[in-house]
Amino acid sequence: xxxxxxxxxxxxxxxxxxxxxxxxxxxVMSVFFVALNLLTSPWSLWFYWPILGWGIGIxxxxxxxxxxxxxxxxxxxxxxxxxxxxxxxxxxxxxxxLDDYPEDDFLDLNDVxxxxxxxxxxxxxxxESDLV
Numbered sequence: 001x002x003x004x005x006x007x008x009x010x011x012x013x014x015x016x017x018x019x020x021x022x023x024x025x026x027x028v029m030s031v032f033f034v035a036l037n038l039l040t041s042p043w044s045l046w047f048y049w050p051i052l053g054w055g056i057g058i059x060x061x062x063x064x065x066x067x068x069x070x071x072x073x074x075x076x077x078x079x080x081x082x083x084x085x086x087x088x089x090x091x092x093x094x095x096x097x098l099d100d101y102p103e104d105d106f107l108d109l110n111d112v113x114x115x116x117x118x119x120x121x122x123x124x125x126x127x128e129s130d131l132v
Contacts, residue, residue: 015064015065016065018065019061019062019065019066022061023059026054026058028054028055029050029054030047030051033047033050033051034047034051089094
């Protein structure tokens with residue numbers, strides 16, 4: 001097994017483990033803040049401020065570990081993959097890599113039977129008075 005790949009995988013697992021530990025401590029402390037607030041000063045609610053601040057921190061930690069949903073991780077590896085994808089598109093000149101498509105995905109228009117002109121004209125099932 002490649003040592004570099006193993007080292008990267010081990011680092012990735014540690015990052016995920018650290019995130020889940022952070023999430024568990026956030027949940028436990030959120031319950032503690034709510035209980036403390038309701039027991040000491042139920043007439044003045046303040047528990048949502050530390051929960052909100054810590055929640056924002058959790059959100060950024062999530063983005064750092066798992067990436068932004070729909071975008072993926074925006075690290076150096078992502079940047080290199082995006083550069084390679086853009087180079088492929090530029091080389092193609094069409095905006096997409098046609099090598100990724102199987103040969104049978106292309107439509108051969110010579111195989112499509114020609115329709116009669118009367119079939120292609122739209123039918124008129126309405127009167128001019130129907131239009132506003």
